[in-house]
Amino acid sequence: MSESESDGAEFDEQPAALGVKVGSTRTVVSAGDANDPNVVRTLTCLATYEDALTGEEHVLYGEEAATEYPDRVRYMLRSGLPEDEETTDLAKTFLEEFARSNGLPEDSVVVYAIPTIDNDVGLERLSEIIEDGPIGERLVRSYPESLCGAVPALGDGLEAIEETFVAVNMGSTNLEACAYRRGEQLAPFSTGAITGTEVDRRIANYVEEETQGRVNIDLTTAREYKEEHADFLDYEPFSDIIQQPGGGTYEFTIEESVMDAVDEYVDDAVDEVANVFMPELANDYMKIYQQALDNPVVLTGGMACIPGVVDEFEQRLSEELERDVTATTADDPATAAARGAHRIAGRLVELNEY
Template sequence: MAPETETDAAPNAAADDAEASSSDAAFGDESSAAQRTAVGVKLGSTRTVLSMGRDEERRVVKTLTCLATYEDALTGDERVLYGETAAAEYPDRVQYMLRSGLPEDDERAELTERFFAELLRSESVPEDSGVVYAIPTIDNEPGLENLGAVVEDSEIGSEGVRSYPESLCGAIPAMGDGLEAINDIFVSINLGSTNLEACAYRRGEQLAPWATGAVTGVGVDRAITGYVEEETQRRVTVDQQTAREYKEQHADFVDYEPFTDIVQQPGGGSHEFTIEWAVMDAVDEFVDAAVEAVADDFLPGVAQEHVRVYRRALDRPIVLTGGMACIPGLVEEFETRLSETLDREVTCVAPDDPELAAAEGAQRIAERLLEN
């Protein structure tokens, strides 16, 4: 699990504390907070989100976490494309550098640095900013250090840079318009692309952080590719990116409708096919597996180490974040199945847009730090 460090302290406590971590020795100096930009960052395995500005001027940027390089036809210089443009124009050599959730080695760290620098330049993110970035709950110290270096060594964050757990940042928009989550006791579960993460929080303090790579959104994508092939009697094979698009565009526990698509045949011509069950079977299995992992592995650990917090947390809404929580009806399905598994009624909630929540929560923390 990610070690608890000074950068993981609750923002209200951190704001009152005169000491700061090594990466934010000047978080909020003598200049007016109104002149500085609060920036929240979530570098995700599939998408990266930036949230910046204040109130009605807040701006959100969402893009695929990938890049591609090409040679300028006139000058011969190497050019960089990122996000959806890179994936669409150079599908043969686009690189997703955070497939495991973190830049695990020097090569991936360098690619992530190039991607992040290009994104910041393209979106004109101001250097005069206080930055908070969300970090996953993964026991991978080199990867976490590389992620920190990418953000902390970038051109933004002259007013300071701090990191907070992704499951905490993502829960903040689900629990109020401010930082109410920081002063509450609750459980947060992040249904991410590369990890299923969970943590109990007591007034901003991490308790029993837990993660598994066995139940993931990427696993759903892989299952969809196999089920599409099975449902079409092996007439159709889709790649993992197409499977992810099927999931994001069509998965729906409330009002699912079969859909059609067309593929080009190797010998010429096209083939139209209809998907009846492949997508929803894969998503349904994900919910069952996630509930089982939370009920059998995560919650017993919380109960054993922090029994009173466990009892209070289950009387409060459990917050679901991450890309899989965007699927219509999934939160309610998770709630129903977890209640049945635990043989007690539990309530689950999610932010309005779970995919953007971690960056938005990080930005709110950055605003508070700048104000203080």
């Protein structure tokens, strides 16, 4: 966990509490009342353009940038962390524009939900972005994304901080797993081989195969197919239309491509958790391993949003471990990390820990 404090400035009022998740695909901020938060989310991207009259450079971010300037929009955290000085500076600009546009208060206590990735240089750059950011003048802290995401899944308060459990973060750029004991992170594990982005690539490939080469979609369209149509409970084939190079349109129907890709993802994720992470956890912390599996495994991250994925993961993990395992997730996994971080920030404000 990292922490930075203001430089002795005097404040008269209690600061606002904010929870922030700056993700590879989307950024989410939870503000206001932590029990009934105002949640704002946008794509983690920006584009610049020159004013046609004044020649000044202007910045657009989020959906507006992606829609108006798809040819040069920049997703600065595609790998989950900034990769160099350029993407670090872009991320700083993005956060400044996002905070300004949404009126996020400088006088605030901010908790960031950050990934568990074995990349010290990238994490240092992320810390730089956070500490130089436009919010969190009173206090900035960062907690693991999977812990923050587990908070709304395990109760109405901060019960997760008192529990022993396993969390699996099913994100766009990494699959992460770890155990928590009263907020302490044990045996953290991360792999970039099983990701939501890889699912998008498979969907694009499978669509091409299913349409016998007639349709080629980009990763953005594949992600949209996944988010709009993937469903383990009640999947229905869907149709789309493309413009053909020689003129006219071509309508096609997707029967299997989306669900084949997400089904393979769940199998791969369960295999990695059951046969790589769990043995390491049992080897290092046998009693914690036993206690944690008596409680639900908490799924967090964007892939946990797919309807029915929790039951599928639970069933397949139980079969793989040859013991009954339960799984759960928050009511909105895509915003859970920011909402959990917000509750932690709210508690810090209540305790005057700033």
